[in-house]
Amino acid sequence: MTGPDDLLAALDPEQRRVAEALRGPVRVLAGAGTGKTRAITHRIAYGVATGVYAPTEVLAVTFTTRAAGEMRGRLRTLGAGGVQARTFHSAALRQLRYFWPHVHGTELPQLIESKIGLLATAARRQRISADQALLRDLASEVEWAKVSNVQPDDYPRVAAARGRSVTNLDHHAVGRMFSSYEDAKRESGRMDMEDVLLLTAGMLAEDERVAAQVRRQYKWFVVDEFQDVSPLQSALLDLWLGGRDELCVVGDPAQTIYSFAGANADYLRDFPKRYPGTTSVELVRNYRSTPQVVDAANTLLAGTPSQGVDLRAQRPSGPPVTYSGRPDEVAEAEEVAARILKLRDAGRPLGEVAILFRINAQSESFEEALAARRIPYVVRGAARFFDRPEVREAVTRIRGAARSGEGVGVVDTVTATLAGMGWTTEAPAARGQTRDRWESWQALVDQASEFEAGGGDLGAFVDDLDRRAAEQHAPVADGVTLATFHAAKGLEWDSVFLCGLQDGTLPITYADTPLAVEEERRLLYVGMTRARLDLSLSWAAARNPGGRASRRPSRFLDPLLPEESRAQDQPRRRKVAGCRECGKPLTSAVEKKRGRCHDCPASYDEELFERLRTWRKERADAESVPAFVVFTDATLQLIAEHKPQTPEAMLRISGIGRSKVEKYGEDVLGLVE
Numbered sequence: 001m002t003g004p005d006d007l008l009a010a011l012d013p014e015q016r017r018v019a020e021a022l023r024g025p026v027r028v029l030a031g032a033g034t035g036k037t038r039a040i041t042h043r044i045a046y047g048v049a050t051g052v053y054a055p056t057e058v059l060a061v062t063f064t065t066r067a068a069g070e071m072r073g074r075l076r077t078l079g080a081g082g083v084q085a086r087t088f089h090s091a092a093l094r095q096l097r098y099f100w101p102h103v104h105g106t107e108l109p110q111l112i113e114s115k116i117g118l119l120a121t122a123a124r125r126q127r128i129s130a131d132q133a134l135l136r137d138l139a140s141e142v143e144w145a146k147v148s149n150v151q152p153d154d155y156p157r158v159a160a161a162r163g164r165s166v167t168n169l170d171h172h173a174v175g176r177m178f179s180s181y182e183d184a185k186r187e188s189g190r191m192d193m194e195d196v197l198l199l200t201a202g203m204l205a206e207d208e209r210v211a212a213q214v215r216r217q218y219k220w221f222v223v224d225e226f227q228d229v230s231p232l233q234s235a236l237l238d239l240w241l242g243g244r245d246e247l248c249v250v251g252d253p254a255q256t257i258y259s260f261a262g263a264n265a266d267y268l269r270d271f272p273k274r275y276p277g278t279t280s281v282e283l284v285r286n287y288r289s290t291p292q293v294v295d296a297a298n299t300l301l302a303g304t305p306s307q308g309v310d311l312r313a314q315r316p317s318g319p320p321v322t323y324s325g326r327p328d329e330v331a332e333a334e335e336v337a338a339r340i341l342k343l344r345d346a347g348r349p350l351g352e353v354a355i356l357f358r359i360n361a362q363s364e365s366f367e368e369a370l371a372a373r374r375i376p377y378v379v380r381g382a383a384r385f386f387d388r389p390e391v392r393e394a395v396t397r398i399r400g401a402a403r404s405g406e407g408v409g410v411v412d413t414v415t416a417t418l419a420g421m422g423w424t425t426e427a428p429a430a431r432g433q434t435r436d437r438w439e440s441w442q443a444l445v446d447q448a449s450e451f452e453a454g455g456g457d458l459g460a461f462v463d464d465l466d467r468r469a470a471e472q473h474a475p476v477a478d479g480v481t482l483a484t485f486h487a488a489k490g491l492e493w494d495s496v497f498l499c500g501l502q503d504g505t506l507p508i509t510y511a512d513t514p515l516a517v518e519e520e521r522r523l524l525y526v527g528m529t530r531a532r533l534d535l536s537l538s539w540a541a542a543r544n545p546g547g548r549a550s551r552r553p554s555r556f557l558d559p560l561l562p563e564e565s566r567a568q569d570q571p572r573r574r575k576v577a578g579c580r581e582c583g584k585p586l587t588s589a590v591e592k593k594r595g596r597c598h599d600c601p602a603s604y605d606e607e608l609f610e611r612l613r614t615w616r617k618e619r620a621d622a623e624s625v626p627a628f629v630v631f632t633d634a635t636l637q638l639i640a641e642h643k644p645q646t647p648e649a650m651l652r653i654s655g656i657g658r659s660k661v662e663k664y665g666e667d668v669l670g671l672v673e
Helices: 004-009 013-020 036-049 065-077 088-104 116-125 132-147 152-161 171-187 193-206 208-217 231-241 291-301 329-345 360-372 389-404 410-421 433-453 458-472 514-528 563-574 589-594 606-623 633-642 647-651 658-672
Strands: 026-030 058-062 084-087 220-223 247-251 279-283 322-328 353-357 377-379 480-484 493-498 531-542
Touching: 004 013, 004 036, 013 036, 013 279, 026 036, 036 058, 036 065, 036 220, 036 247, 058 065, 058 088, 065 084, 084 088, 088 193, 088 208, 088 231, 116 132, 116 171, 132 152, 132 171, 132 193, 132 231, 132 433, 152 171, 193 208, 193 231, 208 231, 220 231, 291 514, 291 531, 322 329, 329 353, 329 360, 329 493, 329 531, 353 360, 360 377, 360 433, 360 458, 360 480, 389 410, 389 433, 389 458, 410 433, 410 458, 433 458, 493 514, 514 531, 606 633, 606 658, 647 658
Parallel strands: 026 247, 026 279, 058 084, 058 220, 220 247, 322 531, 353 480, 353 493, 377 480, 493 531
Antiparallel strands: none
């Protein structure tokens, strides 16, 4: 067994302070890469080695089974193998299974793995049409409400006050679904994961004998990742403690990225207020990353509400952090893949390379670029692009349209097909599975636009989709990791590429409050601090090759970009929409939508434009497709301006291909005459 002095000798000065603070409330603010797991496992082991703790009386709590397993392994190595290291749910479920039959004299309700089935029942009862994406979003919202101690009757009021939303449902409808779900669950004798915590808390609060037995069992508590604690978890922890203060919490407010799921970093920030006499220690020595990476991460948060501890790099100097703007997403992916190829050829294991991005739908262009170079990769936390259910179904429908001869142009067929599945030109306003599904569909629309612009027809496009799918399904051994920032939390690699860092993607468009924007900044911080040696940040000025280069680098990069990069980008940042007639800046939303000043006459025939819009609505209704699938407003304005007299003249107008001429030409030419 490791001796007490040996345990302390293995720690740096700050970690040693943590290990020696065995009594009373302790708060550890642990920056990224500072060895927090090492500090708290040595603290527990030191307490056991000095006789302050009995191993069976210590409960160490964390948030993932992986982290709990790692903690148990380290504690065994340090001679404290008898300590319980569990997730909140695992610890609560163990207590619930033991005490429930004694308290209630009945079997414990059966734990469900997914809420989807019961929510589908609730939707039928409420006569709400809900597809799988909406059901998954409702499951996430019910989970948030329960961990936040929000009851179904209170949900509409609380959700409105906190800016919560579920696509296509108002707050009262969600509240009714929540209530109906709880009824269906109760009737079937089931419980969900949140009930595990709720029922355990209720049992401890209502039965003094149970509470006393649990408190005799556990006298010393350690909670890791305390910035992610929810109100429900905090309430359960209070019941475990029973008024005692033998608690050590560890976390980093700068890595709070789950507020949308109910996490509340205030429990960590305000810990000393709640527990007077708290010993507070900051871990600042970063052992993971080079000084270049650490400096960039510190700079990102400096002077912002998200600023945490000021990290101090302990590794030798490394290569500079690189910043790269590319003309479009395809070029960005190609550049990243080419750089990874050079890293591999220089001896870097591909398992030590990661490409990180904001949303799963961004993975496809990188999957394509890596597959083209036969570089193996793994998508972490999500299916590969062509394995995603919404993508598989869409490709199947597009292929069917091509084989049946029903398809016309590439873009027309793809947009019409996806519109029939629920895609719209505007993205859903809220986060969640509905938004994720839309992003996947939008990626297919972008691919179609790029392919048609290159002169390809529908059959060739389907062949290209099949080729991409086949290449991206190649078996993987040691490969590059592709992941979102959220999925990368807690992981690290030698080389990290942070991609798609443009405003609108990071921060994401639906981050519409200062608090939400700060959470997006912390997401970038988490991504940056995953890198040990090489860190590259990139963005794309346009989505597709040849597209309008209107995007700007993420505002979070402003303090990081070299002066020359900021100077080059400055004119574009100041650019405002101009009148299509006189060129003057447009100020009001109405002017920007029309594309011209209020007092400027239109260069197109406005009466003809309105006739065309009326005709378009009739055709769209008859075909059961959105109006833009027939023609966009911009195309109708060009028709009203140029007044084509022949099919060939129509083909010269942007947005009109041969398929549209064949389908709508006769009607349009009749209206123009």
